[in-house]
Amino acid sequence: MALPYTLTPGFIEAVDNLIQDTAVPDSALHSRSKQYLDIFDDATVVRPVWSQRIRVPSPFTTPGLFNAMFQIADELGLAAGKRYVSAAICVCAEHAARAHAAAGADSELRGALVRALHQLSSTWAAFLLWPFYAHGEEECFRNDGRRDMPPPSGDETPTAKSIARAQRRRLKALVMARDNSCCFLSSGLDNSVYSRGMSLPPGVTRVAFCCTVSIIPREVLAQPAADASEDRSGIQPMSDQDITSGILQRFCGVQDAATLVEQAQGPANTLLVHEWGALSFSMFLWWLLPTETPDHYEIKNPNPIYNIGNGIPPPSHVTFADHSPSAMGSVELPAPALLRAHAALGEVLHRSGALATFQTLRHSSPEPFPNSLCPAGTGSAFWRSVVEYEGPEPDPTNVLIKLVSVALNLVDAFVQAQGIPGLVPGYPSIPVFDGAGIVEEVGAEVTNVAKDDKVHCLHWLVQGTFDVDNRHSTFQEYTLQPAKYVEKAATVSLCLATVVNGIRGHEESSNSARFTPPWEEGSTTKHAGQAALILGGGTNVGQYGFSPIITTASPKNTSLLRSLGAAHVLDRALSPDTLRAALSESTTVTAAAAAPITYVYDAFGHSCDAQLLGYSVLAPGGA
Structure with a gap:
C-alpha cells in the first residue's frame, strides 16, 4: 500500500518551507487554511472513515481536531504551533488539488480535499495523540516500580531491568529532595520517608505513596524502529519516533528528538505525586497550565469526577521550588516547555474528541474494533489497525486473515451462473470460497495459529456446512474464519475439502x-x-x-x-x-x-x- 502523503519527507519539507516563508504572514496563512476547512459544511463528511465505523458514536472529527489545535495554540502561546497547523492544512489541500487536476478526474474537487484533510487529521491522531494516550493507559496495567523498592541483594548480577530500577531510584531521590518529599496534589508526605521517622513538614498533614511520573514519557519518543518485514501498512521504518517527535516539536515548540529524549530522563521531566495522581497524569486526565509567573501553574482537571487530590480537593495552583540541600547541589525544576507540551496534548485530546474515541476503542469493544484488534501504542500500529483497517472483527475463536491469494473453483462458476440456492440467498453477496493469506489478528481463545502465520482457509466449511456470511468469503481483502478451519499450509484447497x-x-x-x-x-x-x-x-x-x-x-x-x-x-x-x-x-x-x-x-x-x-x-x- 502506498505511503500516505502526510507521512512522506516531501510533505514535511513542503510544510517546513511554507512555515519559513516570511512573505506569507501568520494571519494570511491562517485565513488560507480556514478557507479549506469551510468545505466541511456538511455534517456527513466531518468524520474520517475509521471514526465513522465505530459503533459507539465517535466525537472525533477532522475540523474538530484542527480547530482544537488552533484554539490551544492561541491559549498556550504556541504561535509557531498555530503556523505549523495552518501550513500543514494548506500543503495537504493544495497537493490534493494538484493531484486531482493532473489526473483529470471527473469527480468533484471537494471530495478530494475532504479525503486529503481526513488523512492529515488521521495522521495526527495516529502519530501524535494515540502514542501518548496508549502509553498512559498501559501505565495502569503495569507495575513499573514507581514506588520505592528495596535495594538489590549484594549477589544480584546487573541486568537491564536492575539498572533501570537503580536509575529510577536515583531519579526519585533527586525529585524528592527537590520537592521536599511531598505530593503537591494531596499535600501528603511520601510514605517511605515518614516510615523512617521524618516528621511532617509545616502544612503537611497526610501521608501518601508518592511516585515519579514523566511529563513527556521517554518511551514514546525512543521507540525502536519498526521491523520492515512485519510492516504491511506501507509506513517505512523511519516511522514512529521521528514522526511523533517531529509533530510534537513543530506544534508544541519542544526541542529536537535527541535533546528531548535526553532531557526526558532527568528531574526536568519529572513530577512527584501520589500514585493515582501519577497514573491519571499519564492518562491526560489532568495537566498543568503555565501562568505569567515563572514556575507557577494552574492545575487543570477538566472532569472533576476524577479525584486527583487523593480524597481531598486538590489546590488550584502549584509553584515549584528547589528544596534540595545545598550539599546536593541544585535540582532542575519541571521544564516549562515540557509541561506546556503535556498540557497541549491533554487539551487537544479532550477538545477534539480523540480521548473519548480512544477510550471507546480501548475499553468498549466496539464493532469493528474490539479489544483483540486494539492497536499497540505506536502510530504505525494505529494507522494499520484502525485507519486503514476495513475488515470484520474476530470473536474469541475466530482468526482474521489478510488474504494474499484466492482460488477460483468450479463451484464459483456454478454460483456465478446459477446462484445456487443456499449459497446465494440474498444480495449483496461476496463470492469465492478458497483463499490463502497471513494471519492479521487472532481471537483470545485461538491457540493453533498466531499473528503473521501463513495459512489456508475455506469459507464453506464454517460450521460444517455451506455458509452465507459475507465476512467468511475470500474474494476480499480480509476474511474472518473459525480457527479450527484454518491451517498452516498453502497447498491444500477447497478441492481437498470436497474429497474429504x-x-x-x-x-x-x-x-x-x-x-x-x-x-x-x-x-x-x-x-x-x-x-x-x-x-x-x-x-x-x-x-x-x-x-x-x-x-x-x-x-x-x-x-x-x-x-x-x-x-x-x-x-x-x-x-x-x-x-x-x-x-x-x-x-x-x-x-x-x-x-x-x-x-x-x-x-x-x-x-x-x-x-x-x-x-x-x-x-x-x-x-
Whole structure:
C-alpha cells in the first residue's frame, strides 16, 4: 500500500518551507487554511472513515481536531504551533488539488480535499495523540516500580531491568529532595520517608505513596524502529519516533528528538505525586497550565469526577521550588516547555474528541474494533489497525486473515451462473470460497495459529456446512474464519475439502462413503482388494481422491495419474457403452481379481452422463 502523503519527507519539507516563508504572514496563512476547512459544511463528511465505523458514536472529527489545535495554540502561546497547523492544512489541500487536476478526474474537487484533510487529521491522531494516550493507559496495567523498592541483594548480577530500577531510584531521590518529599496534589508526605521517622513538614498533614511520573514519557519518543518485514501498512521504518517527535516539536515548540529524549530522563521531566495522581497524569486526565509567573501553574482537571487530590480537593495552583540541600547541589525544576507540551496534548485530546474515541476503542469493544484488534501504542500500529483497517472483527475463536491469494473453483462458476440456492440467498453477496493469506489478528481463545502465520482457509466449511456470511468469503481483502478451519499450509484447497467430505465425512448428516480416516489404525489396508472408480481423475478434485484403481481423464494426464496410484486410466471422451466395456476388462486385470466396483467418485459433478455411468457400473451395496 502506498505511503500516505502526510507521512512522506516531501510533505514535511513542503510544510517546513511554507512555515519559513516570511512573505506569507501568520494571519494570511491562517485565513488560507480556514478557507479549506469551510468545505466541511456538511455534517456527513466531518468524520474520517475509521471514526465513522465505530459503533459507539465517535466525537472525533477532522475540523474538530484542527480547530482544537488552533484554539490551544492561541491559549498556550504556541504561535509557531498555530503556523505549523495552518501550513500543514494548506500543503495537504493544495497537493490534493494538484493531484486531482493532473489526473483529470471527473469527480468533484471537494471530495478530494475532504479525503486529503481526513488523512492529515488521521495522521495526527495516529502519530501524535494515540502514542501518548496508549502509553498512559498501559501505565495502569503495569507495575513499573514507581514506588520505592528495596535495594538489590549484594549477589544480584546487573541486568537491564536492575539498572533501570537503580536509575529510577536515583531519579526519585533527586525529585524528592527537590520537592521536599511531598505530593503537591494531596499535600501528603511520601510514605517511605515518614516510615523512617521524618516528621511532617509545616502544612503537611497526610501521608501518601508518592511516585515519579514523566511529563513527556521517554518511551514514546525512543521507540525502536519498526521491523520492515512485519510492516504491511506501507509506513517505512523511519516511522514512529521521528514522526511523533517531529509533530510534537513543530506544534508544541519542544526541542529536537535527541535533546528531548535526553532531557526526558532527568528531574526536568519529572513530577512527584501520589500514585493515582501519577497514573491519571499519564492518562491526560489532568495537566498543568503555565501562568505569567515563572514556575507557577494552574492545575487543570477538566472532569472533576476524577479525584486527583487523593480524597481531598486538590489546590488550584502549584509553584515549584528547589528544596534540595545545598550539599546536593541544585535540582532542575519541571521544564516549562515540557509541561506546556503535556498540557497541549491533554487539551487537544479532550477538545477534539480523540480521548473519548480512544477510550471507546480501548475499553468498549466496539464493532469493528474490539479489544483483540486494539492497536499497540505506536502510530504505525494505529494507522494499520484502525485507519486503514476495513475488515470484520474476530470473536474469541475466530482468526482474521489478510488474504494474499484466492482460488477460483468450479463451484464459483456454478454460483456465478446459477446462484445456487443456499449459497446465494440474498444480495449483496461476496463470492469465492478458497483463499490463502497471513494471519492479521487472532481471537483470545485461538491457540493453533498466531499473528503473521501463513495459512489456508475455506469459507464453506464454517460450521460444517455451506455458509452465507459475507465476512467468511475470500474474494476480499480480509476474511474472518473459525480457527479450527484454518491451517498452516498453502497447498491444500477447497478441492481437498470436497474429497474429504465426500469420502471420509462421518457426521450423521453426511452423505459420504464413510471411509476410515487415514490417521486411524488399519485405514490403509481396510479397503484392499476392492475396485474403485474416479470419474474425472485429472481434475484437482480427482487428484485429491484416494489412490484410484481406475479413473477417467484426458489421455494427456495418464502419466500424472499413474504416478498418483491409478492402475488404469480410461479416456474420458469414450462413450458410456465403450467405458462400461473397458471397465469390465479393467476389473479383471487388477489386483481386485475381477471384483465388482464398490466405490465410484464423480470429481466433476456436473455431467448427467457421468453420473449415470457411475450408477450403472456400481455394484449392489456400493457407494
